[in-house]
Amino acid sequence: xxxxxxxxxxxxxxxxxxxxxxxxxxxxxxxxxxxxxxxxxxxxxxxxxxxxxxxxxxxxxxxxxxxxxxxxxxxxxxxxxxxxxxxxxxxxxxxxxxxxxxxxxxxxxxxxxxxxxxxxxxxxxxxxxxxxxxxxxxxxxxxxxxxxxxxxxxxxxxxxxxxxxxxxxxxxxxxxxxxxxxxxxxxxxxxxxxxxxxxxxxxxxxxxxxxxxxxxxxxxxxxxxxxxxxxxxxxxxxxxxxxxxxxxxxxxxxxxxxxxxxxxxxxxxxxxxxxxxxxxxxxxxxxxxxxxxxxxxxxxxxxxxxxxxxxxxxxxxxxxxxxxxxxxxxxxxxxxxxxxxxxxxxx
Amino acid sequence: xxxxxxxxxxxxxxxxxxxxxxxxxxxxxxxxxxxxxxxxxxxxxxxxxxxxxxxxxxxxxxxxxxxxxxxxxxxxxxxxxxxxxxxxxxxxxxxxxxxxxxxxxxxxxxxxxxxxxxxxxxxxxxxxxxxxxxxxxxxxxxxxxxxxxxxxxxxxxxxxxxxxxxxxxxxxxxxxxxxxxxxxxxxxxxxxxxxxxxxxxxxxxxxxxxxxxxxxxxxxxxxxxxxxxxxxxxxxxxxxxxxxxxxxxxxxxxxxxxxxxxxxxxxxxxxxxxxxxxxxxxxxxxxxxxxxxxxxxxxxxxxxxxxxxxxxxxxxxxxxxxxxxxxxxxxxxxxxxxxxxxxxxxxxxxxxxxxxxxxxxxxxxxxxxxxxxxxxxxxxxxxxxxxxxxxxxxxxxxxxxxxxxxxxxxxxxxxxxxxxxxxxxxxxxxxxxxxxxxxxxxxxxxxxxxxxxxxxxxxxxxxxxxxxxxxxxxxxxxxxxxxxxxxxxxxxxxxxxxxxxxxxxx
Numbered sequence: 001x002x003x004x005x006x007x008x009x010x011x012x013x014x015x016x017x018x019x020x021x022x023x024x025x026x027x028x029x030x031x032x033x034x035x036x037x038x039x040x041x042x043x044x045x046x047x048x049x050x051x052x053x054x055x056x057x058x059x060x061x062x063x064x065x066x067x068x069x070x071x072x073x074x075x076x077x078x079x080x081x082x083x084x085x086x087x088x089x090x091x092x093x094x095x096x097x098x099x100x101x102x103x104x105x106x107x108x109x110x111x112x113x114x115x116x117x118x119x120x121x122x123x124x125x126x127x128x129x130x131x132x133x134x135x136x137x138x139x140x141x142x143x144x145x146x147x148x149x150x151x152x153x154x155x156x157x158x159x160x161x162x163x164x165x166x167x168x169x170x171x172x173x174x175x176x177x178x179x180x181x182x183x184x185x186x187x188x189x190x191x192x193x194x195x196x197x198x199x200x201x202x203x204x205x206x207x208x209x210x211x212x213x214x215x216x217x218x219x220x221x222x223x224x225x226x227x228x229x230x231x232x233x234x235x236x237x238x239x240x241x242x243x244x245x246x247x248x249x250x251x252x253x254x255x256x257x258x259x260x261x262x263x264x265x266x267x268x269x270x271x272x273x274x275x276x277x278x279x280x281x282x283x284x285x286x287x288x289x290x291x292x293x294x295x296x297x298x299x300x301x302x303x304x305x306x307x308x309x310x311x312x313x314x315x316x317x318x319x320x321x322x323x324x325x326x327x328x329x330x331x332x333x334x335x336x337x338x339x340x341x342x343x344x345x346x347x
Numbered sequence: 348x349x350x351x352x353x354x355x356x357x358x359x360x361x362x363x364x365x366x367x368x369x370x371x372x373x374x375x376x377x378x379x380x381x382x383x384x385x386x387x388x389x390x391x392x393x394x395x396x397x398x399x400x401x402x403x404x405x406x407x408x409x410x411x412x413x414x415x416x417x418x419x420x421x422x423x424x425x426x427x428x429x430x431x432x433x434x435x436x437x438x439x440x441x442x443x444x445x446x447x448x449x450x451x452x453x454x455x456x457x458x459x460x461x462x463x464x465x466x467x468x469x470x471x472x473x474x475x476x477x478x479x480x481x482x483x484x485x486x487x488x489x490x491x492x493x494x495x496x497x498x499x500x501x502x503x504x505x506x507x508x509x510x511x512x513x514x515x516x517x518x519x520x521x522x523x524x525x526x527x528x529x530x531x532x533x534x535x536x537x538x539x540x541x542x543x544x545x546x547x548x549x550x551x552x553x554x555x556x557x558x559x560x561x562x563x564x565x566x567x568x569x570x571x572x573x574x575x576x577x578x579x580x581x582x583x584x585x586x587x588x589x590x591x592x593x594x595x596x597x598x599x600x601x602x603x604x605x606x607x608x609x610x611x612x613x614x615x616x617x618x619x620x621x622x623x624x625x626x627x628x629x630x631x632x633x634x635x636x637x638x639x640x641x642x643x644x645x646x647x648x649x650x651x652x653x654x655x656x657x658x659x660x661x662x663x664x665x666x667x668x669x670x671x672x673x674x675x676x677x678x679x680x681x682x683x684x685x686x687x688x689x690x691x692x693x694x695x696x697x698x699x700x701x702x703x704x705x706x707x708x709x710x711x712x713x714x715x716x717x718x719x720x721x722x723x724x725x726x727x728x729x730x731x732x733x734x735x736x737x738x739x740x741x742x743x744x745x746x747x748x749x750x751x752x753x754x755x756x757x758x759x760x761x762x763x764x765x766x767x768x769x770x771x772x773x774x775x776x777x778x779x780x781x782x783x784x785x786x787x788x789x790x791x792x793x794x795x796x797x798x799x800x801x802x803x804x805x806x807x808x809x810x811x812x813x814x815x816x817x818x819x820x821x822x823x824x825x826x827x828x829x830x831x832x833x834x835x836x837x838x839x840x841x842x843x844x845x846x847x848x849x850x851x852x853x
Contacts, residue, residue, distance in 0.1 A: 140802060141802060141804075144803060156802075172799045172800055172801055175797050175800075175802070176802070178797050202800065209794070209796075210797075236795050239795070240794055243794060246790070270793065275793060278790055278792060305791050305793045308791040312788070315784060318521050318780055320762070341785075344785060345759075345785075
């Protein structure tokens with residue numbers, strides 16, 4: 001009897017497990033994001049560690065290791081300014097791990113958005129240890145945050161020399177070149193990222209966008225297909241491929257792709273729904289399109305492009321007053337196309 | 348009542364007359380004697396209505412009844428096809444299946460007009476290549492007097508074919524709907540500057556209280572409708588006497604503020620103005636405008652000193668209805684009419700003249716120029732010397748092989764109203780609103796821009812994200828790990844002997 005129960009229990013657990021594992025398919029995240037920091041600077045309770053450091057420093061105020069440890073704990077507790085003092089004191093007492101102190105003090109400045117001091121500290125760490133990749137990354141990020149794109153690129157370039165096989169560096173360099181409107185360089189960087197990691201779907205998708213900007217729709221289409229092949233849940237790639245179909249007036253396929261993008265996304269994908277609304281009004285279903293775009297605006301009331309789309313649909317439905325109101329709203333949200341349309345059409 | 352009796356009597360006489368003329372073509376259908384009599388009575392009544400009273404819409408009802416018994420009959424199919432082509436309220440393209448039967452089943456006895464009707468049917472159905480084919484077949488057998496008509500039709504089909512290749516997607520046309528349009532002709536729409544009031548002419552007779560018979564329902568009356576919301580109009584009502592009277596009354600032109608109107612009545616152009624109690628009694632325009640001939644349409648420029656009007660003045664016309672111009676002199680009197688020339692006027696009819704806000708663009712309808720069938724809307728622009736440019740067809744989708752006429756453009760130049768007998772309406776001419784969108788307006792597509800994987804992140808430590816993410820692979824890994832764990836547990840449990848069990852009772 002006991003054995004029967006046990007086997008039943010085992011079977012039941014197997015079933016639940018399999019069910020849960022398959023259910024998790026739809027919930028997987030397909031974005032490339034750096035995971036949250038899970039590394040701690042100490043073991044155990046930070047307040048207790050702080051108490052211990054303070055005790056040590058009471059006995060010997062020049063204990064540079066205690067100062068360094070206390071600075072790390074303070075950084076973790078968010079007391080950046082106080083941490084900077086401790087790091088500085090540790091340096092003054094000629095701590096042997098200067099590289100780490102400069103780097104960590106740089107981090108505290110970075111977290112305070114004091115990017116110039118952060119860059120100085122990262123530079124100090126790099127001057128001692130030129131292959132300090134983390135410091136180089138943070139330096140690049142600091143430059144990025146102050147808008148110094150060429151210096152950011154310089155830093156990323158240094159990292160790419162040290163770690164030539166890191167696809168993320170090439171990807172981000174590609175993105176930076178794209179933002180600088182250097183499309184060919186951007187394309188080369190994404191290609192390099194793809195060579196290093198041939199299954200990097202995000203790079204395919206982004207290279208596709210570059211190809212579209214270079215007016216090479218065939219290659220863009222190819223890249224979106226590959227992005228979808230390597231990640232069948234890649235919502236953005238579906239949306240982008242749908243746009244290619246839309247461009248070539250294959251409305252059926254375009255609608256399919258936008259619908260798939262909507263189905264695959266856990267949240268309401270505003271871009272795909274906006275594009276679906278456009279496809280519907282282009283195929284003579286402006287009322288269906290209006291319904292979709294109303295849905296977008298209900299969920300994303302600050303999505304300016306949706307107001308332009310709704311204005312265009314309303315214009316087709318001969319609701320000129322409604323169209324003008326929507327274009328004005330888009331202009332209020334910062335999309336000046338709205339103002340342009342309103343000036344041309346509205347009396 | 349007397350008239351009704353006359354019609355019924357004539358129908359009876361007419362039906363007997365047709366019986367005497369034609370032999371039934373019943374070789375394919377076996378009919379009982381009763382059915383035979385009934386069917387031929389239906390056809391006879393239909394013939395009377397169609398040929399004697401020129402009422403194709405009424406005749407169709409009888410022909411359709413007979414068609415249930417004689418669906419392959421050459422003569423009946425031909426008559427139904429003809430009725431549809433001449434119908435006032437029915438879709439002309441419905442003639443196509445009947446005429447196809449005529450062509451397919453009776454190839455030996457086909458005449459020029461059979462091919463011509465087939466060509467017309469294809470023409471109305473916008474199948475221009477097929478239409479040209481049948482017009483050409485008709486041309487081979489046609490009388491010399493009919494040759495020029497067929498040539499004109501072929502030329503229209505060539506134009507249609509050309510215009511359909513350049514379909515303008517940025518022009519949206521909307522039927523004003525069943526609240527405004529009826530199954531009879533509704534045409535010549537006039538709206539005020541803010542599009543709140545709509546005046547138009549209609550041949551409907553729902554509002555007549557004098558019980559008109561079938562011949563009288565075609566008289567024209569002016570109707571008025573108020574805008575309900577952005578898309579709908581209220582139910583139209585006829586304007587009261589003296590604007591509408593027992594004769595034809597039709598809209599022609601309206602001032603920007605909607606307070607002055609030019610009307611058509613009894614072959615002349617009249618003017619009426621809005622007063623506190625409504626529109627006052629229409630007065631005839633000057634004798635220089637109204638002649639002994641018929642004047643049908645007019646428009647006036649914003650400075651109110653130049654009038655363009657349509658007349659069939661035989662002394663001045665190039666053929667049929669033409670557009671004339673009259674200029675107000677220093678004394679405020681309209682001058683003698685001047686034909687505005689062959690760039691605009693043709694030997695065919697011109698109708699429905701309208702001016703743009705600046706007075707430099709003239710919109711009009713014409714059956715000539717490069718029309719694709721019936722009236723088409725054209726425009727012509729005036730240069731600084733006052734010469735009109737060659738008329739330009741507004742093309743598809745504004746024009747169709749049917750009559751497209753009475754174009755009225757709003758002051759913003761982006762919206763217009765007109766009447767068209769195109770396919771898909773509620774019967775004969777309907778009123779449509781046109782929106783002319785910007786050609787350059789790009790699609791408001793949305794995509795997520797290229798984003799960084801790491802550079803713009805605020806994380807303190809460089810724990811790299813994965814470069815490739817495959818949800819299916821993740822599931823496989825998770826499943827494998829979990830299965831291994833499960834197997835380990837099972838193995839552990841299996842290895843427990845009964846004496847190791849924690850639940851063992853000693």
